[in-house]
Amino acid sequence: MLVYLLRRLGQSLFVVAAMAVLVFVGVYAIGNPIDIMISPDAGQAEMEAAIARLGLDKPMWEQFFIFIQNALQGDLGRSFVYSTDALGLILSKLPATLELAFLALLFAVFLGVPLGMIAGLKPNSIAGKTIMAGSIMGFSLPNFWQGMMLILLFAVIFKVLPSGGRGDTVQVFGVGLSFLTLDGLSHMLLPAVNLALFKTSLVIRLARAGTREASLQDYVKFARAKGLAPRRIVLVHILKNILIPVVTVLGLELGNMIAFAVVTETVFAWPGMGKLLIDSIQLLDRPVVVAYLMLTVIMFIIINLAVDMLYCVLDPRVRLSEARA
Amino acid sequence: MTAVSPTLEVRDLETHFFTRDGVVEAVHGVSFQVGAGEVLGLVGESGSGKSVTGFSILGLVDQPGRIAGGQILFQGRDLVQLAEKERRKLRGSKIAMIFQDPMMTLNPVLRIDTQMTEAVRAHRDVSHARALEICREALVKVGIPAPDERLASYPHQFSGGMRQRVAIAIAFLNEPALIIADEPTTALDVTIQGQILHEAQTLCRETGTAMIWITHDLAVVAGLADHICVMYAGRIVEQGPIDAVLDRPAHPYTVGLIGSVPSRNRRGGRLFQIPGMTPSLLNLAAGCAFRNRCPRATAACLEEPPVRAASHGRQVRCVHPHDGPLEEVLS
Amino acid sequence: MTDALKVAATRAPLQRLSWRAGPSARFAAEFAASPVAVAALALALTLALLAIFANFITPQNPYDLAQLDIMEGMHPPGASNFDGSKTYHLGTDQQGRDMLSAIVFGLRMSLGVGALSTVIALTLGMSVGVLAAYFGGKVDAAIMRVVDLQLSFPAILVALILLAVLGKGVDKVIIALIIVQWAYYARTVRGTALVERRKEYIEAAACLALSHRRIVFRHLLPNCLPPLIVVATVQVANAIALEATLSFLGVGVPITEPSLGLLIANGYDYMLSGKYWISFFPGVALLVTIVAINLVGDQLRDILNPRLKR
Numbered sequence: 001m002l003v004y005l006l007r008r009l010g011q012s013l014f015v016v017a018a019m020a021v022l023v024f025v026g027v028y029a030i031g032n033p034i035d036i037m038i039s040p041d042a043g044q045a046e047m048e049a050a051i052a053r054l055g056l057d058k059p060m061w062e063q064f065f066i067f068i069q070n071a072l073q074g075d076l077g078r079s080f081v082y083s084t085d086a087l088g089l090i091l092s093k094l095p096a097t098l099e100l101a102f103l104a105l106l107f108a109v110f111l112g113v114p115l116g117m118i119a120g121l122k123p124n125s126i127a128g129k130t131i132m133a134g135s136i137m138g139f140s141l142p143n144f145w146q147g148m149m150l151i152l153l154f155a156v157i158f159k160v161l162p163s164g165g166r167g168d169t170v171q172v173f174g175v176g177l178s179f180l181t182l183d184g185l186s187h188m189l190l191p192a193v194n195l196a197l198f199k200t201s202l203v204i205r206l207a208r209a210g211t212r213e214a215s216l217q218d219y220v221k222f223a224r225a226k227g228l229a230p231r232r233i234v235l236v237h238i239l240k241n242i243l244i245p246v247v248t249v250l251g252l253e254l255g256n257m258i259a260f261a262v263v264t265e266t267v268f269a270w271p272g273m274g275k276l277l278i279d280s281i282q283l284l285d286r287p288v289v290v291a292y293l294m295l296t297v298i299m300f301i302i303i304n305l306a307v308d309m310l311y312c313v314l315d316p317r318v319r320l321s322e323a324r325a
Numbered sequence: 326m327t328a329v330s331p332t333l334e335v336r337d338l339e340t341h342f343f344t345r346d347g348v349v350e351a352v353h354g355v356s357f358q359v360g361a362g363e364v365l366g367l368v369g370e371s372g373s374g375k376s377v378t379g380f381s382i383l384g385l386v387d388q389p390g391r392i393a394g395g396q397i398l399f400q401g402r403d404l405v406q407l408a409e410k411e412r413r414k415l416r417g418s419k420i421a422m423i424f425q426d427p428m429m430t431l432n433p434v435l436r437i438d439t440q441m442t443e444a445v446r447a448h449r450d451v452s453h454a455r456a457l458e459i460c461r462e463a464l465v466k467v468g469i470p471a472p473d474e475r476l477a478s479y480p481h482q483f484s485g486g487m488r489q490r491v492a493i494a495i496a497f498l499n500e501p502a503l504i505i506a507d508e509p510t511t512a513l514d515v516t517i518q519g520q521i522l523h524e525a526q527t528l529c530r531e532t533g534t535a536m537i538w539i540t541h542d543l544a545v546v547a548g549l550a551d552h553i554c555v556m557y558a559g560r561i562v563e564q565g566p567i568d569a570v571l572d573r574p575a576h577p578y579t580v581g582l583i584g585s586v587p588s589r590n591r592r593g594g595r596l597f598q599i600p601g602m603t604p605s606l607l608n609l610a611a612g613c614a615f616r617n618r619c620p621r622a623t624a625a626c627l628e629e630p631p632v633r634a635a636s637h638g639r640q641v642r643c644v645h646p647h648d649g650p651l652e653e654v655l656s
Numbered sequence: 657m658t659d660a661l662k663v664a665a666t667r668a669p670l671q672r673l674s675w676r677a678g679p680s681a682r683f684a685a686e687f688a689a690s691p692v693a694v695a696a697l698a699l700a701l702t703l704a705l706l707a708i709f710a711n712f713i714t715p716q717n718p719y720d721l722a723q724l725d726i727m728e729g730m731h732p733p734g735a736s737n738f739d740g741s742k743t744y745h746l747g748t749d750q751q752g753r754d755m756l757s758a759i760v761f762g763l764r765m766s767l768g769v770g771a772l773s774t775v776i777a778l779t780l781g782m783s784v785g786v787l788a789a790y791f792g793g794k795v796d797a798a799i800m801r802v803v804d805l806q807l808s809f810p811a812i813l814v815a816l817i818l819l820a821v822l823g824k825g826v827d828k829v830i831i832a833l834i835i836v837q838w839a840y841y842a843r844t845v846r847g848t849a850l851v852e853r854r855k856e857y858i859e860a861a862a863c864l865a866l867s868h869r870r871i872v873f874r875h876l877l878p879n880c881l882p883p884l885i886v887v888a889t890v891q892v893a894n895a896i897a898l899e900a901t902l903s904f905l906g907v908g909v910p911i912t913e914p915s916l917g918l919l920i921a922n923g924y925d926y927m928l929s930g931k932y933w934i935s936f937f938p939g940v941a942l943l944v945t946i947v948a949i950n951l952v953g954d955q956l957r958d959i960l961n962p963r964l965k966r
Contacts, residue, residue: 015805136954140946142897144904145920145939152932163928218429224385225424226444226495227417236443240434259810263901267924278905281820289820300808 008308012301019297020071024064024290067290076294077287081280086291090273095175096166097265097272100191101257103179105250107196108203113246115200116207117234123212131204138201143260147194147267154190162187164269191268195261199253206249210242251307255300331358332400332502332535333382339394340374340381349606351377351390353559356632359503359535359552364526366546366567367539368582369556370603375539378556379505382537383422384412400502418448421496423525425508427488431480438476441495448499463494467524486517493521497528504529507539522549543586547571555579558604558614561632565639574654575635575646577619584655597655613643621645686959693955700948707764714757715742719912728752730926733933747933749922755933758919759941765915766942769826770896773833778888780834781841786880788842789849790872800846803839811836815898819907829908833895844887848880882960889953893946900942916942 051057058066070076076087119131155163167187169176178184214220215238223233262274269275273292280288340352352374359365369375380386382397384404397404399420404412416422424430432440441460442453451459457476464472467490480488489509496504506525510518526549529536540546546553547567554564555578563576574580584597601618613619616626623645630644647654688694706713716723728737733747733755746755788799806814818832852858853876861871900917902908909915914922916938923934 015808018805136947136950140893140897140943140950142900142917142939142942142946144901144917145935145942148920148924148927148935149939152927152936156928156930156932218424218426219432221385222422222424222430222492223432225383225416225422227413227415227447228443229413229447232443232447236439237432237435241432244434256810259813262812262816263905266905277816278907281816281907289817293817296813297809304808 005305008305012305015301016294016297020068020294021064024067071294076291079280079285079288081283081285081288086287087295089288090276090291090295093271093273093276095177096270097258097261097274099177099179100188100195100264100270100272101254101261103188103192104195104199104257105254107192108199108253109246109250111196112200112203113207113239113242116204117211117238117242119204120208120211121215121234123208132208135201135204138197138204141197143194143198144263144267146197147191147264150190150194151267161190163190164267166271187270191264191270194267195257195264198260199250199257202249202253203246206246207242210245211238214238214241247310248307251303251310255296255303258296258299330401331360332363333537334358334398335378335382335395336398337395338378338381338397339392340377340386340390341393342390344389344607347607349390350559350609351606352381354632355395355556355559355561357552357554357561357564359537361502361535362530362533363552364529364536364538364550366550366553367537367556368541368543368546368553370541372603372606373556374559374606375556376507379422379507379537379539382503382505383416383420384409385416385422414448417444417501418499419501420503420505421499421501423489423492423496423504423506423509426512427485427492427509428512430492431488433480435479436476437478437480437483437491441476441491441498444495444498459498460494463498464491466497466528467491467494468520469494486513486521489513489517489521490524493525493528497532497534500532501534503535503537505537505539508541510545511540511542518545525549543571543582555582558609559606560614560642561640562615562642563639565635565637569637569639571651573637573639573648573650575639575641575648576615576643577621577645577647578615580647580651580654581618583651683959687955690955690958693951696948696951696955699944700952703763703945703948704767706760707767710760710764714754714760716754716757718753718758718761725752730931732931733937746937749919749934750926755919755937758914759916759938762914762916762919762938763941763945765826765909765913766896766899766917766945769830769833769899769909769915770892773830773899774837774888774892774895776830777834777837777891778841778884781838782845782877782880782884784838785842785845786849786872786877789846789853790868790876796846799842803842806839807843811894811898812901815902816905816907819902824907824910826909826913829899829902832902833899836898837891837895840887840891841884844883845877845880848883849876852876852879886953886957886960889949889956893949893953896942896949897946916945 048057067077074087075085078084079086079089082089115131119128122128151163154161165187166178167184168181169178169184170180171177172180178188220233220237223237228237258274261270261272262277264270265272265275266278273295276288277292279285280292335358336356338352338355339350342349342351355374355378357365367375367378377386377390381392382399382404384407386392392405395405399415404415407415431437438457438460441463442456445451445456445459446453449456460476461472464475469475469487469490475483475491480491483491489512493509496506504525509525510521513521522545525536525538528534538546538550550567552564553567553570554561555570555576556562557578563570563574563579570579571583574583578599581597581599585599599618604614604617612628613622613626613630616622619626625644630642632640632642633646635641635646636648687697711717718724725737728744728748729750729752731737731744731748731752733745734743735747736743742754744754744756746759748754749758784799788796815832815836818835819828822828822831857879858871858876861875866875899908899915900920903915903917904921906921909918911918919938920935920942923931923936923938927935
């Protein structure tokens with residue numbers, strides 16, 4: 001188990017290093033931030049001062065060396081636009097994105113698993129077919145358009161929910177959170193639904209396939225032969241088996257959700273790190289883009305590791321085989 | 326069979342599968358009975374309907390199949406007429422089942438104690454601690470060492486034979502009156518088979534449980550059962566006391582079945598072979614289902630043969646039954 | 657279905673693709689077994705035709721500024737122009753552009769970008785994947801490492817970063833979509849090719865001392881096509897959705913050549929004031945396109961994947 005973890009950790013570090021090089025070369029080697037950062041009216045001296053301040057006059061390898069050295073100290077550069085620490089800027093937006101992603105994840109699980117199980121237990125019923133048709137729609141609906149239609153419906157036509165922004169927040173350990181206030185929750189609802197839709201469809205499909213497979217297994221028939229109530233068979237014997245693929249995929253999808261939050265945050269003007277990324281790309285605020293990327297890479301790696309652990313907890317068979325490996 | 330009413334009596338059971346391609350009569354006109362402490366061997370090839378018969382008794386026939394007729398009298402009550410809720414109360418308590426593949430019957434993600442205690446608590450109002458105690462005793466009874474440790478394990482930590490013992494322990498948990506064992510030794514090593522057979526037999530004799538042992542292996546039944554039913558194409562073609570049927574098989578199919586078992590006293594001789602293949606049960610033509618493979622078939626076999634009583638307490642569904650000891654019939 | 661048919665359906669992709677009577681007719685018959693899939697295919701083809709002949713069928717060329725009149729801006733659906741000579745069935749946008757025409761032209765951009773990027777990515781990924789499988793060893797390990805690395809990140813993130821680097825433009829979007837997609841194909845083809853490589857016909861080809869190139873591209877590759885076709889169909893839909901998303905985020909196609917995604921983005925500000933049609937109708941067009949392609953893909957998967965067959 002430990003060997004396995006260490007090996008995984010080694011791989012992860014390699015990925016981080018590779019991404020660092022790729023990101024730097026990609027973002028720093030192409031494009032010219034001077035055009036954006038300094039007004040065209042500025043004099044030569046002013047421009048040179050700015051270039052020197054941002055370190056853009058140094059050779060490429062030196063820029064990279066500085067970048068790596070600083071990165072190891074947690075300094076991923078200063079935002080050209082906000083003139084603050086890029087990493088700090090992103091981290092200040094992280095709670096907003098995370099709370100949105102987690103709420104969406106909750107929606108996906110608590111809607112997707114039961115719906116998928118119903119569709120799996122009664123594949124030929126009207127309910128089952130409706131659920132599957134809905135999940136195909138969920139896959140096909142472009143995320144941003146669906147978000148706009150949610151706004152149109154609930155904010156513009158029915159005027160029951162706000163169209164954007166984050167609403168009131170509560171400071172917990174110096175971090176502003178929306179889900180603790182009613183106003184904040186009402187602001188979160190639409191974006192979270194928007195973000196959850198695709199994942200819910202995915203979970204429905206997984207849960208349905210898992211349920212169908214599990215209910216054909218001998219152990220389900222044996223459980224019935226034991227005289228267990230159908231409720232217990234479904235909620236214990238089948239559910240525990242389908243949770244394994246669902247957790248694996250959802251864990252991986254948490255990273256995906258943080259990425260897709262870019263779209264949702266843009267549609268709903270949710271002040272998270274995704275919106276910050278888009279704004280930074282538009283303004284060529286490269287340190288922020290770079291910091292975002294590095295942070296996401298690390299986040300993905302942590303998530304992948306965490307999923308592997310969870311997988312071990314859920315599936316006793318893996319625990320054993322991995323311990324042997 | 327003793328005078329008291331049998332534990333289970335099946336009368337003219339019909340279990341049909343209503344598939345898109347037509348009706349499959351998986352079980353057709355099946356009647357038999359088992360008394361307390363008796364073992365009934367239900368023998369046949371795969372697809373002969375023996376497993377479906379077992380599942381019909383438990384009320385676990387999957388869609389698109391259902392019981393289309395007949396009676397299943399268990400302790401005087403007709404299970405066919407019983408509501409699903411009532412049947413569920415019987416399953417696992419009065420009637421238990423052991424499945425063929427021990428690798429598949431235990432849920433891989435649940436611990437043994439969970440899977441055992443739930444069977445106890447589904448039928449008895451006992452505390453969790455008491456249920457655990459019952460499970461522990463059951464594991465000891467089937468010869469599993471270190472039961473406490475075993476209870477906290479997952480199925481994959483057990484060998485195949487151990488898992489089947491656990492399954493047997495689960496079946497005996499609530500002291501059932503009837504156990505249906507669906508080829509429980511087929512997937513096991515030969516040495517383990519013997520142990521399991523012995524244990525199952527002992528438990529039945531001790532507790533007075535009636536048992537239906539479903540198998541395709543005549544050798545298994547020979548040493549275990551009191552009575553035997555031979556199934557072919559959804560019908561019982563011959564039944565009777567085990568010695569009578571094995572020594573004086575009347576139905577040509579039984580003869581073929583016995584003849585195709587390699588046996589010590591006919592060493593060097595040619596093995597008997599039944600020509601042809603088992604017919605598809607889908608839209609089976611009228612008449613004796615075995616007639617196309619039967620050396621004794623005549624025009625009379627074009628009509629469904631009735632069940633007839635034969636000597637030595639046997640019943641045969643054949644127009645041209647053999648009558649005589651096995652050696653004579655085979656030669 | 658008999659076993660022989662099953663074998664024919666899975667083992668003879670070449671004949672089927674070359675549209676000879678026997679297998680192709682069977683393939684068509686299998687596809688037609690689902691009326692939904694047939695309707696979806698018809699719809700997808702209609703949309704493609706609309707896109708191709710956009711210039712001839714739309715009431716207006718939305719890119720021709722001379723045809724636009726700002727005074728005709730923001731008409732709701734069904735409104736007529738000032739002299740009643742034209743009806744704007746789906747309304748107009750802020751610049752007086754007929755939405756119906758804009759949608760058909762947007763559809764052309766969306767489908768074009770999606771199809772072109774998929775075809776190029778398919779060719780690229782297919783070649784890389786089949787080479788990895790055929791040569792194995794270090795080549796395979798290196799290629800698959802890159803593929804795994806890329807696939808561990810969400811496509812949208814990769815595309816966003818690429819466009820942040822490359823800048824705006826139709827060509828840039830296509831490049832980004834190719835880079836995002838190739839890895840899927842490489843992985844799919846490699847998986848199939850690894851299985852196919854061990855079959856006798858490859859051994860036979862090797863015994864005939866054919867060149868690597870000939871074995872890989874004439875013998876191995878064609879037999880890896882069926883799963884690829886399924887992936888490619890679904891990927892066209894994904895590519896279209898991704899392009900629309902990127903354009904919506906403002907890093908996709910330029911404002912002068914709007915795709916459906918950009919049309920939707922244009923209507924975003926007006927939607928809050930209840931002028932829904934600028935965003936709504938392009939969105940419906942986008943949705944219909946994606947659903948149609950996905951349904952066709954689903955049916956293709958059912959036919960071509962013997963594992964799913966019952």
